[in-house]
Amino acid sequence: MVELRSVKKIYKERTVLDVPQLCIRDGESVALAGANGSGKTTLLRILARVLRADCGTVTAPDDVLYLPQHPYAFRGTVLDNVLIGAKEEREKARQLLEELELSALADKRAQSLSGGELQKLALCRVLIRPCALLLLDEPTAALDTRGTELVRDALARYKTQTNCTLVFSTHAPQLAAKADRLILLRDGRIDAHGGTPAGTQERP
Ligand SMILES: Nc1ncnc2c1ncn2[C@@H]1O[C@H](COP(=O)(O)OP(=O)(O)O)[C@@H](O)[C@H]1O
Ligand SMILES: [Mg+2]
Structure with missing residues (x-):
């Protein structure tokens, strides 16, 4: 399970992320939406542990x-x-x-x-493992409609094969529509009126 409690990120006295509580259950897919600067990247970086929250607790798997x-x-x-992602997996690399x-x-x-080709390549490097x-x-920020659909389908396959928990930020409706849950961020806070079940609770 992924869980954030009382997590805040503050830059020079400005709170750019403020999440009192967020639970994402195993195998769930969550789309993060919200305007530029709303805190999507900050939230993902904290989950990836490349950025530390200034307070609160973050529970997430190590295998990220x-x-x-x-x-x-x-x-x-x-x-x-x-192949940088997995040296032995030539067949899988070709397939991706x-x-x-x-x-x-x-x-x-x-x-x-x-730019678009590079974005697809970067995704292949990740999806090989x-x-x-x-x-x-x-x-899919740099991708055209076709590229976005290819990524959507590749993610669906990866999800079926690995049963991973998936959290992604996006402005692409085709991608967001595939998520189990949409969380809308507004000025670093989860907007209770945006997206499906409010974002701070697990769905039944
Ligand atoms: N290293 C940083 N120093 C100061 N402000 C930052 C830093 N990183 C992000 N911010 C600010 O935090 C806010 C959220 O940024 P970000 O998470 O990148 O938003 P999004 O991904 O939704 O566009 C923005 O206002 C951004 O300017
Ligand atoms: Mg961002």
């Missing part, structure tokens, strides 16, 4: 994979980059590249990709 908001490429080819329509680029230098908690920060 986190895709940051801005995708990047390592040196080497596209295929090399996917196929699913995200990147196969034709497998031998291309990863650092020469377009199973995990208990998958955190994705705007995984």
Whole structure:
């Protein structure tokens, strides 16, 4: 289970995240929506433990994979980059590249990709491994409609295969619609009137 209690993040006396309570049950998928600056990335970084909350407690599995908001490429080819996630998994890497329509680029230098191609590659690098908690920060921000659908379908497959808990931020309605629950953030707080069951409680 993922649980936040009395979590706050404060920058220079400005509270950018204030979550009294949030529980996400195992296997649940949660979409984080909200305007720029509403605290989505801050929340995901705290769950990923790359950022510490200033107070409160965070309970989350250790087995976490986190895709940051801005995708990047390592040196080497596209295929090399996917294999960074799991060296032995060549077959799986090829399959993921196929699913995200990147196969034709497998031998291309990863650092020469377009923004959208790079975003799909960064996702492949993450999805090659199973995990208990998958955190994705705007995984389709640079993608067109087709790319967004490919990511949506790849995530659905990954979720079925791993039964992971999934938390992702997005502005894409096609992606948000697939989540079990939508949490709307407004100025760092969970908006009780946005999305499905209020966001602070588990669903029955
Ligand atoms: N390192 C930082 N220093 C100061 N302010 C920050 C820092 N990181 C984030 N913020 C502020 O926190 C607020 C929430 O940011 P963020 O979580 O990135 O929002 P979102 O992902 O929803 O766009 C924003 O107002 C942002 O400017
Ligand atoms: Mg963000």
